[in-house]
Amino acid sequence: MKDYEEFQHFLKGGSIPKTNNEKLKRSENEDFVSAYTKLISQSQNETVPEFDAFEKVNQKRKTVWFYKLIPYAAVFTLLLIVTSIWFFNLKRNDNSLTEKQQILETRQNIEFALLHFSKELNTCIAKFEDAKKMHQPFTEMTLLKNYEVDFNNPMKNLKIN
Amino acid sequence: MTNTEFEQFIEKNKDRMYRFAFSILRNHEDAKDAVQEVVLELWKKKMRLDKSKNVDSFCMTAIKNYSLDLLRKKKLENRFITNLNKGNTENQNFENIDLISKLKNELKNLTDQQRMALELKDFQGYKYEEISEILQCSVNAIRANVSRGRKRLYEIFREELK
Numbered sequence: 001m002k003d004y005e006e007f008q009h010f011l012k013g014g015s016i017p018k019t020n021n022e023k024l025k026r027s028e029n030e031d032f033v034s035a036y037t038k039l040i041s042q043s044q045n046e047t048v049p050e051f052d053a054f055e056k057v058n059q060k061r062k063t064v065w066f067y068k069l070i071p072y073a074a075v076f077t078l079l080l081i082v083t084s085i086w087f088f089n090l091k092r093n094d095n096s097l098t099e100k101q102q103i104l105e106t107r108q109n110i111e112f113a114l115l116h117f118s119k120e121l122n123t124c125i126a127k128f129e130d131a132k133k134m135h136q137p138f139t140e141m142t143l144l145k146n147y148e149v150d151f152n153n154p155m156k157n158l159k160i161n
Numbered sequence: 162m163t164n165t166e167f168e169q170f171i172e173k174n175k176d177r178m179y180r181f182a183f184s185i186l187r188n189h190e191d192a193k194d195a196v197q198e199v200v201l202e203l204w205k206k207k208m209r210l211d212k213s214k215n216v217d218s219f220c221m222t223a224i225k226n227y228s229l230d231l232l233r234k235k236k237l238e239n240r241f242i243t244n245l246n247k248g249n250t251e252n253q254n255f256e257n258i259d260l261i262s263k264l265k266n267e268l269k270n271l272t273d274q275q276r277m278a279l280e281l282k283d284f285q286g287y288k289y290e291e292i293s294e295i296l297q298c299s300v301n302a303i304r305a306n307v308s309r310g311r312k313r314l315y316e317i318f319r320e321e322l323k
Contacts, residue, residue: 010311011311011312011315012304013304016283028318029315031260031318032315032318035260035261035264036314039264039265040283040284042265043265048176049193051193051196053172053175053200054168054171054197054204056198056201057197057201057204060201060204060205
């Protein structure tokens, strides 16, 4: 009777009654309690498969670390860009200065060459005029072509686009 | 809660969390996933976890909520049904398996609420008040679920003995 009450109490949510496993004749209720107790102990003794509970935490940590790094990388890149632009401008200013110098030099060379050419031309015209005044024949005048022109013209080595 | 305290707490309780998740989901991968997700959520809130409060109950409630959410998803529901059928098939195919294994199989056929209540009460040894806190139900409701679950198992057991 006591066992029955105990079992009914168990079925209503009470504590699990203790069973006597050594009894030869056991009731259905006791068999159930015994099987249920064994099931509980089996489940409690079952080994939990090995796994890393922190796997996702570690993944998250890595992501957080990565996102924390982004502002530093952005600042570094910005600095790099600013420095590059500064150096580029510096070089461009240098280049424009060189170009100006070259143009000035070319202009001076052209002026010098023109002066030289005009001198040569004046000499040639003067000789031609003299020959004309002396009524020299045309054939004589062709001798003018023997006039030695100073070919050391600084223009000849000058590259003009 | 500091990092070290949090890690120690999880290492100490992860098996218990896994068992509870497994009792709901009945799938190793899902149970493992549930534990990892809950640990991640707790890690985010670790600074706000107050040691004076019942962190253990908080963890188990989180496991319950996450596992039930998973179950609600259609895909997992399908898998759940497949697992159930698999369990039934096993039961039909192996008529001679011992009573304990039969009880174990029948445990799977209980409702979620009954199974969770039995798992926490009988298999994990929580008190009714603690289970009430974890499952966010009244003590009477938990007691009723434990009682119904045990009665259901007893009925099946009796039928098996006949």
